[in-house]
Amino acid sequence: MKRLITLLLALIVCSSLAAETVVKGRVFEGKGKKTVEFANVGIYRSDNKLVGACASDCDGNFEIKVHKDGDYQVLVSFLGCGSWTKKIHCTGGELDLGKISLKEDNEELNAAGISAKTLIKRESDRIVYDVSADPDAARMNMSAFMSKVPGLKMSVKNGDLEFRNEPLDKILIDNKDNGMINKSRQYPMSFIRADYMSKIELILPNSPEYNNSSPMVVITLSKPLPYGAAGQIKEHSTSFNSHSATPDAVINIPLIGIGLRYSFNYASEPSTTNEYSRTSFDSDGHKTSVMDGSDYAKSNSRGHNLNMNLFRSMLKDKANVSASISANTSDSKTHSRSNTxxxxxGSNTTSSSSSERTSYSPFRLNAGFKANYEWKRGNDITIKYTLKNSDSDINETLTLSDWDRANHSSKSDRQQNVSVKARLRPNRKIGMLLESGYMFRDYDDKTTYWNGDTGGMNYTQGVAYSNAVILGSLFKRKLGYSAAFNAERITNRGVNLLTSKSLDYDEINFIPQLSLSWSFLNDYRVWASYTCRSRRPRQDQLDPYIDTSDPYNIKTGNPDLKGENTHSFSGSIDRNFKARWIDYLSVNADYSITPNSIEIVSKVNDNNVRTTSYENIGEHSVLSISLLGAFKPLEIFNINFKASYKRAHYQVSGNEINNISTFSLTQSASLNMKFAYLSQSLIIYPAGLSAQSKSLRPEPLMDVSISRYWDKAHFGGTIGVEDALHSRSHRKSTLRSNDFLQESWIQRAGRKIYISVYWRIGKFKQTETVKHTSYDLD
Known part of the structure; x- marks a missing residue:
């Protein structure tokens, strides 16, 4: 009995010693009017050992958990606002420090012998978090630790990281692509301690260094990633009979790292029926004929993709080698009918037709190789080679007036790219990127038509390119800049098999770029850039195959297309707020002009037959203004929006000019409750915008979902509804040219229910971090 009582007393004492105290407060500037974001908060033992740290959020709030009772000292500091310190006694429960006003006088801080640690800071184009200064890194995994960076969190819906509800564009490890952790393979971070990182950099959109349109993350490691293995399975199904499954696994062993991924997709969605009415005009603008028609289409498809990547670091992590091999196959079948x-x-003519189209793409090998060597700090050279192959075999049977016509097509695409890229950084304030490479494409398209004619094209394209970029920062990294100059020589060789016309032409492009990003007054960021972008036509745009499945609406490619060059001028000003209900606002303005823009253009002949193809039109320019913002009415409730106005100008031909104004809105909201995560998104956009569009109507699309993630089981799931506002109704669109006017009623798929689940598993052999062993973290 005495032993039992002694044991119970020991348990009680241990429980009291392990009682957890939550220390919280809100940080203000010295006058007590404005809250302070990114204030550094640290809790120290009596021997000045750091036991807990964090940074205040946009409202100045912070919360730190202390795992043992006793006397501690709280230090709050922020550069330019001063500091604040106070002794506390932790006994478990919640300890609210209330309103904390920072003071410029640091005499008390100096007397205490405590040096403030800066956890987080904002630079011109990024937010930087010092993981090595946070003792929580030893007891949190990498994925959970990411939420310490303001605005960055793991999406409950799919388990991937996002910033302000926007998916990341890229994840780099030590500023390089990594085979174990990257954008498409984030789940290993759920099983690796955060102290394997020394720094997290959240790169904001439009960074002069990375030229990124979406946010991205750069992780700097404190030591090599551990050995072990992890895996993930994702599955997505809808009420429209479409399904996809993606198992993925990665293993990291001393000899080599191996990643494997297999994906399968199947779709057999409901049929669609569209209607249209087309009026043709003569050269004087008089009506010549009116055609009313409808088309029906039903299709199903499936595909398989298998990918394996190998990776390894050597020479004390100075050299990195990776290779990838993938193969994919797919097949589809489409049945369509048209009536006109x-x-x-004064006379009526009716006709009908039907077609059956099957497509098969056999397994083809794709491969890649990359080797990287790094010396000193921030200097490296990368050699990269990629090979892409795709083939497809298409059979089409057309039935017109009880007369069957059979066409057979084969398409192949071979692409190879080799490049050398060097990154040089003489000092922290300036750097250079140099890249040279050669890309080769080989398109081989051949069609045997029902009448014995042979069409298609043999087409090759070689692109030799060189890029040079100078980038850097000034004024304590508050101003970032980059200037780039790219040059490319394009050699095109080919022949149109139907007309025997040569497709040869050469061109040289010089592509300058300039970007500036300035962060000032702690809360403002200004960004401006000029870019020139060269875009070459795709294979489907060049392919001269004539699709006559609907004889009155013919589709074909244009092998005579030339590349296009777009000049863009962009700018934005962002403001971060410290109010409880608003996070940030951003105003963006963009203007772009493309003298030889590739656009979809339709024409009709004397019989009111419409032919749609691609053309290099005279000019396409766009002026757009947008307003972005994020609101936080409650701690668990977030609202994001983007409202845009766009004015587009198309010069389709010498006397055919089209000006069109459109408005779009993107809005999302999330409610993070204890038992589930509710989300809603609304997109209002002009559907079917093209060079000949008229009277576009905004199309609202709403998605509503409920998600849940079980942290211990590493299992997440979502049930949602897409296009919740619409049934299987029709939306109207209008095309107008000098010789025709067409009004179309396109059938929507309508609301559909979807279910997504993902499950993760992993185990890594992780070494203890010596830096934190002296801390009282138990």
């Missing part, structure tokens, strides 16, 4: 009625010169 034409009124011309």
């Amino acid at each position: 009625e034409t009124l011309s010169s």
Whole structure:
């Protein structure tokens, strides 16, 4: 009995010693009017050992958990606002320090012998978090630790990181691509301690260094990633009979690292029926005929993709080598019907047709190799080679007036790219990027038509390119800049098999770029850039195959297309707020002009037959203004929005000019409750915008979902509804040219229910971090 009582007393004492105290407060500037974001908060033992740290959020709030009772000292500091310190006694429960006003006088801080640690800071184009200065890194995994960076968190819906509800564009490890952790393979971070990182850099959109349109993350490691293995399975199904599954696994052993991924998709969605009415005009603008028609389409498809990547670091992590091999196959089948009625010169003509189209793409090998060597700090050279292959075999049977016509097509695409890239950084304030490479494409498209004619193209394209970038920062990294100059020589060789016309032409492009990003007054960021972008036509745009499955609406490619060059001028000003209900606002303005823009253009002949193809039109320019913002009415409730106005100008031909104004809105909201995560998104956009569009109507699309993630089981799931506002109704669109006017009613797929689940598993052999062993973290 005495032993039992002694044991119970020991348990009680241990429980009291392990009682957890939550220390919280809100940080203000010295006058007590404005809250302070990114204030550094640290809790120290009596021997000045750091036991807990964090940074205040946009409202100045902070919260730190202390795992043992006793006497501690709290230090709050922020550069330019001063500091604040106070002795506390932790006994478990919650300890609210209330309103904390920072003072410029640091005499008390100096007397205490405590040196403030800066956890987080904002630079011109990024937010930097010093993981090595935070003792929580030894007891949190990498994925959970990311939420310490303001605005960055793991999405409950899919388990991937996002910033302000926007998915990341890229994840780099030590500023390089990594085979174990990257954008498409984030789950290993759920099983690796955060102290394997020394620094997290959240790169904001439009960084002069990375030229990124979406946020991205750069992780600097404190030691090599551990040995072990992890895996993930994702599955997505909808009420429209579409399904996808993606198992993925990675193993890291001393000899080599191996990643494996397999994906399968199947879709057999409901059929669609569209209607249209087309009026043709003569050269004087008089009506010549009116055609009313409809088309029906039903398709199903499936595909398989298998990928393996190998990676390894050597020479004390100075050299990195990776290789990848992938193969994919797919097949599809489409059945379509069309009916038309034409009124011309007082007489009616009706016709109908149907088609059956099957496509098969066999397994083809794709491969890649990359080697990187790094010396000193921030200097490296990378050699990269990629090989891409794709083939497809297409059979099409057309039935017109009880007469069957059979066409057979084969398409192949071979692409190879080799490049050398060097990154040089003489000092922290300036750097250079140099890249040279050669890309080769080989398109081989051949069609045997029902009448014995042979069409298609043999087409090769070689692109030799060189890029040079100078980048750096000034004024304590508050101003970032980059200037780039790219040059490319393009050699095109080919022949149109139907007309025997040569497709040869050469061109040289010089592509300058300039970008500036300035962060000032702690809360403002200004960004401006000029870019020139060269875009070459795709294979489907060049392919001269004539699709006559609907004889009155013909589609074809244009092998005579030339590349396009777009000049863009962009700028924005962002403001971060310290109010409880608003996070930030941003105003963006963009202007772009493309003299030889590649656009979809339709024409009709004397019989009111419409032919749609691609053309280099005279000019396409766009002026757009947008307003972005994030609101936080409650601690668990977030709202994001983006409202845009766009004015587009198309010069389709010498006397055919089209100006169109559009408005779009993107809004999302999330409610993070204890038992589930509720989200809603709304997109209002002009559907079907093209060079000949008229009278576009905004199209609202709403998605509503409920998600849950079980942290201990590493299992997440989502149930949602897409396009919740619409049934299987029709939306209207209008095309207008000098020789025709067409009004179309396109059938929506309508609301559909979807279910997504993902499950993760992993185990890594992780070494203890010596730096934190002296801290009282138990």
